Amino acid sequence: MRPKSIVDWAEVISALAVVITLFYVGYQVKQNTETVRTTVLNDISTDLNRLFTAGMDESMATLMVKADNNPESLTQVDKERLFNHYGLFISVFEATWRHREAGRIAEEYFDTMVPVLCKTHGSPTGLDNWFEWKEAITQGYWHEITKRCNFAKPDIKESWYPAPK
16 A cells, blocks of 8 residues: 555654664663662672671671570570571571562572572571471471471470561
8 A cells, every 4th residue: 555645655764663662662661671680689699698697797697606505595685596597597598589480680689699598508507497486487488498408396395586476
């Protein structure tokens, strides 16, 4: 069809404008998706750096060793610090798991983090926390990490930081 009148030309130009607009919108959506992924990766990196920096603190490292070697000697302040430390690890890694589930980060990126979580929560105190507070953790995440880290439920007669029942 060859346009014969101004109305025909207007329709052709309008159709071209719509096609160009759709390409532009598609490009913007792609750019926004990449921006979200970049922001997510940056946030995860910042959170992990904060966690590792806290773990490098001599008092926290000493507290973690004390908890694993002699949990009976923990004061209430020690327990609060440990609970918050383990909780922060769970929170950061759980958020990362959710980003992976939503497709915002690659499976491979999450896979690089699993050994860190296995090491952190694989200690006696960490396992106690992991199993005692199971209901406070997203169940899909909890089950995946429990399986991948080969976590076995410890014999918790009395948790060092009991969850409310």
